Amino acid sequence: MGHLSFIQILALLMVITINASTISRSGKEKVDVERTEGLVEMLREFLDDEEFEDDDEDFIDDDTSLDDVWLDDETRDSFNEDQAALILHEGGEFIQGYDALTHFVDLEEEWFKDHDQHLGSGTRETLGMKRNFDKGTTTWPSGLIPYTTRNFAESRSLAAIKEAIQIIGKETCVKLFEKGSSSAVDYITFDGKGQGCASYVGKTGNQQVVDLQEPGCMTPETVIHEIMHAIGQQHEQSRTDRARYITMLWKNIDKGNYVNYFTELTHDGVSPYDYFSTLQYALGTEMKIPDQRLAFLTSASKTLSHYDVKEIVTAYKCDETCGSVACQNRGFARKTVAVPDKCTCRCPKGLKGTSCTEREGDNDCGGIIELNNGESRSIKAPGYASGTYTTGKECIWFIKGTGTNARIKVEVQELDILASTTTCPHYLSMRYTLVGQPGVNLCNKITSSKTFVKTISDETNMFLFEFNSKKPAASNIGKNGFKLFVSAYQSGCALKPCKNYVTCTDLPNAGYKCTCQIGYSGDNCDVVAASAVVTCNFETDIGGKCCLKNDKSIKNAIWLEKGSGLIGAQKVYAKDGAVFARPFGQYYGNVAKLQTELTFADGARCLQFTAIVVKAREGEQQSGLAVYTVKQGSPLETLKSLVETTSNNWQEFKIPIETLHQKKVVFAGKIGDTMLGIDNVIISKGCNGEGASVCANQPCKNGGVCSSSGASFTCECKSGFSGSTCEIAAKPCDAKPCKNNGQCLNKASGSTTYTCVCVDGYKGTNCKTIDQSCNSDQWKCADGQCIANEFRCDWRLSHCNDGSDEKGCTDHCLSKPC
Known part of the structure; x- marks a missing residue:
């Protein structure tokens, strides 16, 4: 065919x-x-x-940038700033801001x-x-x-x-x-x-x-x-x-x-x-x-x-003829429909210029700072020395590490910036992920320093932060703004040395430490001890905690996580859970390979897995699965070859292996017309039952007791927990059902119900509904500030901030609703 x-x-x-x-x-x-x-x-x-x-005529002209579209609309401007705000309150608690x-x-x-x-x-x-x-x-x-x-x-x-x-x-x-x-x-x-x-x-x-x-x-x-x-x-x-x-x-x-x-x-x-x-x-x-x-x-x-x-x-090769345009700092060249005859650099917001080497913002504050590894700089808010930061400012700093595997760290030593109860009208925005993304906005006052380390990516050596005090707001007298300590250092984690989905922590002198998941050990978490168990049920991705990885040398085929396949017109789902692995390729006969990239200690092993391979009908191309071990310089050793599983359905396999020392386990899937998948892979100590259980990987949370059957397991949960891995707490507030910063209150012990105490302006079971009562002239307040709630069970006992309640003076909290 x-x-x-x-x-x-x-x-x-x-x-x-x-x-x-x-x-x-x-x-x-x-x-x-x-x-x-x-x-x-x-x-x-x-x-x-x-x-x-919408104004039907309000479209984008040739002189408008994407950032103008993003920020010109006042309502969306408020959303992007306020939704991004993380307000630092006394004690350093982070509370996500919100707006209308x-x-x-x-x-x-x-x-x-x-x-x-x-x-x-x-x-x-x-x-x-x-x-x-x-x-x-x-x-x-x-x-x-x-x-x-x-x-x-x-x-x-x-x-x-x-x-x-x-x-x-x-x-x-x-x-x-x-x-x-x-x-x-x-x-x-x-x-x-x-x-x-x-x-x-x-x-x-x-x-x-x-x-x-x-x-x-x-x-x-x-x-x-x-x-x-x-x-x-x-x-x-x-x-x-x-x-x-x-x-x-x-x-x-x-x-x-x-x-x-x-x-x-x-x-x-x-x-x-x-x-x-x-x-x-x-x-x-x-x-x-x-x-x-x-x-x-x-x-x-x-x-x-x-x-x-x-x-x-x-x-779409919009940069195909832009070879002479050199864009830096994550900018890139392109032509557009609007300007088809000119190549320009598209710079991350906050940077500008023909090559993205200049910064936006005010000229008398901010700057572009290059730091070699080991160098640092102290940066203060405009007006810091006077004790009151300067308003009406937009100050942008772009920090760039120039050393080998440089990583930027910013310590917020002092922060005292005006804040409202929910948002940051003035803010210090920390772009510690990608320079082309919005940053986390900080305001209010901290009592201890906070550190932001650039996340690991190919932009680890770039950090952009902005101080913005342009919005008219309440008095900022006596607030000094901020003081930062910015440094660059050589990062061991920048090389991404840790394997198998683990946490990497930088150590002095370009060192690093990998925190391994259960079953893995070694400096890079790629060693499996003789008694350890490693697994893959594909729920946590082939590129994640799975003990198998795609062979990257193969360019025309790959294994992917999927949730279903077809046998004729009938859908087939995973043996257990939501997903399993299926091979996909460009042509018939292409072979996708999943393999271990681990160092196994010497000793007997047991390979367990479930598979489904459907027999081809006349005129169809047959899919196939080969499972084998291979050692560099030696011929492969076939463990299982399948062109059909029993009744065209999932089938469990348990295969003893003398040793995996210096060997890889490979699942090779040949692309055809018919359904092919694998699931629930377990590599354990031996097939005699010792260690040959998915329970050895401790899948049950919160003290649950695990029992296994083949590649499947069940968890017997302690009182107060439920779910397939005992991950669900009985206290419903643990699921954070209250939206828009509403406070969740659990009902009596053992109950599955809860109450959301909504912040001003929201109501409803989960605080999702905007309260419009203040707009209905139901309340008339001396200070003009209405609290649009049916009741608030805290220090605020009335619907007006000043307690006047000139109209509609019922005190709802007297009925003790909470």
Whole structure:
């Protein structure tokens, strides 16, 4: 069978899969349908509010930068600053700021994640795309994309599409234009009556429908998201290198929505993982990241991020004739639709100039500072010496380490900046992740120093921070601003020496320490002792805690985490849990290899795993699995060869191995038409039962007792805990159900109920609803400051800040509701 036929079969399988997913989604219980309808109606109410009205004529001109789009709108300006704020209170507690848009954004994200769908990929012709561009999708020739629209009832929908197209054209050479009466065969159709927000990935050929259901999908950022799929990009959380940056919480993800979280066939070498990408879902309860201070980034982006632009520029060769343009400091050259005849540098926000070597902000403060390893600098706020920092300032410092494996560290020795109860009107913004992302905003006063060390990436030697006191605010008299100590040092962790998903800590003299997970030892956590057990159930990713890794020397095939496959028209799911490993390749006969990259101590071993290999029918290409060990310079030793498992279903295997010393275990998957997958891999001491159990890896949390059966296990939980690994605490507040900084109060011991005490301006069971009572003239306060709550169980006993309660003077707390 030729390559084209193979592709057609793949496309057919994808369509069948999505149809099955759609049927499953539409078959939800009535309560979920009503909930979705309620969300849509609430979105419509928000969109009908004058505050959110779009001006149909307010489009981007050729002199407007992406950052102007990001910051010009006053409401979004407030969101990006306040949502990013981490307010340092007395004692150093971090509290995430919020503003009036938080409820709207949370609602929009919740609706979007339930309705964003993948409809498979376009024709897989090449593995040449980069980063979260799917390696196998087809791009649009010369970046030219004709489009049509249909079924849109509201003018604001067409305005959102036009704005999204102009933003893309402003920043890249990808041009979407109305098809009109042209004879274009391949084009996109935006459909307002589609099911949710949905797009194929890459160019499919002929008419290609992008679903943008009104009103929930009709924001410019959502349209951009779906267009990015259509031009070939996968979700950020689907990158093959995600394990270092993000963890899937599969138990909290609806099975019908798994497709939006699986890893895909991406190449991740163009730019680092970007929490701020418009293709990154908000964390919600579905994902977590190592540094919770950065969680705001996953829901803050309202347009293309700096790295989104970089990815499109690279894939569509918008920089192809820009060889003489040298951009530095994570800037990059590109031509755009708006300015097609000129190459310019796209600089990270805060930097500027023809090569991104100049800084933005005021000329009399800030600066670009280069530090060699071992050098340091003290930096103070303008006005610090007088005891009151200067207002009306925008000061930007860009710190760059010039030494070998340089890493930047910033110690906030003093901080005393004006703060409101929830936000930072003036702030010190610390961009300690990527220079092209927003930073963590700091304000208020600290009593002990705080340290920010640049996160490990290919930007470890760059740190940008900004002091901004431009907003009119209450008096800052007596507040000295800040004092920082900035230093550069040679980092051992910058080389990423630690293996198997562990924490790296820098030590003096370029040393490092790896903190190993259970089962691993050695300086780099790549040694397995004779009695240790290492596992892989693929829930924590092949690039993460899994004991198996993809063979990177193979360029045309790869193993990926997936949640289902097909036997004919029947769906097959993981043996246990949510995901298992499947091989994907460019052509029939390509072989993907999963292998151990570990040093095993000498001694007997036992390899356990489950596999499914479906027998091919007539006319189909047979998939196959070979499991073997290999030692450098020696022939491989076959452990198992499979072209069919019992009853075309999951089958468990337990194979004794004399020794793995100086050997690798390899799972080689041959690409064919039929279903092939592996799951629950365990390498233990021996097959006689001693140590040959997944329980040896201590999967049960909070003191739970583990018992195993083959490659599966169960946890008997202590009182007060539940869940498959005893990870769920009985106290419901541990799940943080209260939103918008609401305080959670557990009910009586053993109860599963809770109460949320909402902050001013919010109400409802989970503090998600904006309280509009202050706008209804129900309250008249002498000081003009109304507290829009039904009650507050703290020192504040009335609805007016000054206690006057001139109108509506009922003291709700007298009824002791808490």
